[in-house]
Amino acid sequence: MRKIDIFDTTLRDGEQSAGINLNTAEKIEIAKQLERLGVSIIEAGFPASSPGDFDAVNRIAGTVKNSIVTGLARCVQKDIDTTWEALKVAEQPHIHVFLATSPIHMEYKLKKTPDQVLEQAVEAVKYAKKFFGLVQWSAEDAFRSDREFLVRIIEKVIAAGATTINVPDTVGYASPQEYGELFKYLRENVRGADNVKFSAHCHDDLGMATINSISAIQNGADQVECTINGIGERAGNAALEEIGVALHIRNDIYQVETGLNLKEIKRTSQLVSRLTGVVIQPNKAVVGKNAFAHESGIHQDGVLKNPETYEIISPALIGEGEVPLVLGKHSGRAAFRDRAFKMGYDLSDEKLNKAFQEFKKLADRKKEITEEDLVTLLTETQVSVEDIPLFELKSVQVSYGTENIPTATASVVTPDGELKTLASTGNGSVEAIFNTLEQLVDGPVSIQDYRVKSVGKGRDALGEAVVNILYNGLTTTGRDASQDVLEATAEAYLNAINRHLIRQSIQPKQPIL
Known part of the structure; x- marks a missing residue:
């Protein structure tokens, strides 16, 4: 062949x-x-x-x-x-x-x-x-x-x-x-x-x-x-x-x-x-979230009797399907390492410990930890950049009421190690956060795109925030996931700023082929 x-x-x-x-x-x-x-x-x-x-x-x-x-x-x-x-x-x-x-x-x-x-x-x-x-x-x-x-x-x-x-x-x-x-x-x-x-x-x-x-x-x-x-x-x-x-x-x-x-x-x-940060359209062939979804009653009946009535591609063929999850707040480091390895993540001891600590925090807050939660947590740990001084969010608090002006207060460790506490207002909670964190850098930051989506299901699902900014002529995208979408938003904004610091010496590439 x-x-x-x-x-x-x-x-x-x-x-x-x-x-x-x-x-x-x-x-x-x-x-x-x-x-x-x-x-x-x-x-x-x-x-x-x-x-x-x-x-x-x-x-x-x-x-x-x-x-x-x-x-x-x-x-x-x-x-x-x-x-x-x-x-x-x-x-x-x-x-x-x-x-x-x-x-x-x-x-x-x-x-x-x-x-x-x-x-x-x-x-x-x-x-x-x-x-x-x-x-x-x-x-x-x-x-x-x-x-x-x-x-x-x-x-x-x-x-x-x-x-x-x-x-x-x-x-x-x-x-x-x-x-x-x-x-x-x-x-x-x-x-x-x-x-x-x-x-x-x-x-x-x-x-x-x-x-x-x-x-x-x-x-x-x-x-x-x-x-x-x-x-x-x-x-x-x-x-x-x-x-x-x-x-x-x-x-x-x-x-x-x-x-x-x-x-x-x-x-x-x-x-x-x-x-x-590029979202897959739901009806995308092969990998879209609706690629194996059936809403029509006729389709559902056929699939229950024989999946091949309406599915020419088996979900298992591409690695889609439910993966048994046995990890919870009582799970130990060995079980966590084993699951990470089986999922294809090769973490150093330092990164494994960091991921395990984040897993424990999440396990204490969530009733059920899903495979999507683990992918999010392990991916963020795997690709983190730890050898460059960057901004680190210590805390963020938002005061909001229907008759009050939204106000955000944030404590941030700067790249030179200084702890700064900043506050600002906005027309909404998100704008207040952006206005607060913008004070960390010189010059205006333009928000090109901002979106939040759930990771997994349920009312306690993680919320993933993605922020695309334009600063000093460069466009960068930041992201983070948290059960608190406002915390995720603040972390995503700082992530975008940090990415800008990392790439500010890189020249833009020309479009080719």
């Missing part, structure tokens, strides 16, 4: 989504989960774009062993050098270089002739081949490129040493038939095509990224590039979970295998959603 490599670009193209900013610890956690999921290649970032991306790619390359780790680079020698420095510690160093080939991109963006573009691409691949055994070259905006020129430049980069050719639909313009025909055309007309992998990279501007990717597979693509939950530039990328499950469920048609551990899909989806 033909093997299709899954190239995950959640940490590169996915992170380019508006409003998403992951720190290094969070990227490493996602990369480790992608490794458990069984993806073939993890695109960890764009090393030359910022010191933060370089550090993340380098640390992921040194951590992940069972998936190939790659980094993106322009067809520029400096980018290739930087990417090599980041990836030379990897088990199988892999580079992904790209250059636009469509007439509109060459004329208006690159301001180069086709011959100049061809020469630059060939020289870059030759140079990259000096360091990397695996060189992927991408023709940015390939679908809107002239086919004859595409054949000519692909032949030259293959001769120069490229091992994978990526043919992206960068702007999501292709129809399934057209995109499949392009791969068939290239397979039949490019000299040396049998010596390389062809890769599909689709965007979802017209809602066809998943089917376009599958059409490419049916016409000769050996690799598909996708993201968890379909996040990415503009309308997003092809969703990994949709492609992986579709190829599995309809294997009678596609007759390919991916090597994915499908039971890890649900957890991977939830982890990426939580760390990026």
Whole structure:
């Protein structure tokens, strides 16, 4: 059965989504989960774009062993050098270089002739081949490129040493038939095509990224590039979970295998959603909360008699379902460590102790601790940044009444260790909290987005707050979960400020591919 490599670009193209900013610890956690999921290649970032991306790619390359780790680079020698420095510690160093080939991109963006573009691409691949055994070259905006020129430049980069050719639909313009025909055309007309992998990279501007990717597979693509939950530039990328499950469920048609551990899909989806702050729409295919929900009486009756009457995907296939929970306020550290390990969390002793203390506090307050509670608690502990001085909320109190002006008072330890007590008013409790904490920084903080949702069920469920701020020209997202949504709101605001402190030296990345 033909093997299709899954190239995950959640940490590169996915992170380019508006409003998403992951720190290094969070990227490493996602990369480790992608490794458990069984993806073939993890695109960890764009090393030359910022010191933060370089550090993340380098640390992921040194951590992940069972998936190939790659980094993106322009067809520029400096980018290739930087990417090599980041990836030379990897088990199988892999580079992904790209250059636009469509007439509109060459004329208006690159301001180069086709011959100049061809020469630059060939020289870059030759140079990259000096360091990397695996060189992927991408023709940015390939679908809107002239086919004859595409054949000519692909032949030259293959001769120069490229091992994978990526043919992206960068702007999501292709129809399934057209995109499949392009791969068939290239397979039949490019000299040396049998010596390389062809890769599909689709965007979802017209809602066809998943089917376009599958059409490419049916016409000769050996690799598909996708993201968890379909996040990415503009309308997003092809969703990994949709492609992986579709190829599995309809294997009678596609007759390919991916090597994915499908039971890890649900957890991977939830982890990426939580760390990026991007909520999964309820009716999202495969991973939405309504994907296995049945409200119609006719549907319910059928499912009770035989789930296959209305479910083509078994919830267990993607790791969905009830997990027996035996942890409570009387549970010990050993049982807690065992559960954390079984859930896939590899915590240091220090972080395990911190998580256990938070678990005990939560167990004293809640009647029932759910699996969602544990995922929230363990994820926050796993990805916490502890080696940088940051703001720490000691307490927050809000005075509110229908005939009184809402007032918030907060005690905060500053990065230099000073304890400050601040107070301010607002039109509501949340605004009072924001106005109070804004006094900690110089200049105005603009709230771009604020939302609260429950984690789990019941009146004692945790409330998760997400705050997206604009400060000093940078957008950052903070989050926290607590039974008190106002406490969670204050912690989320400070989390956003802390993230700003961490990334203020990082330069913004340019949108590509």
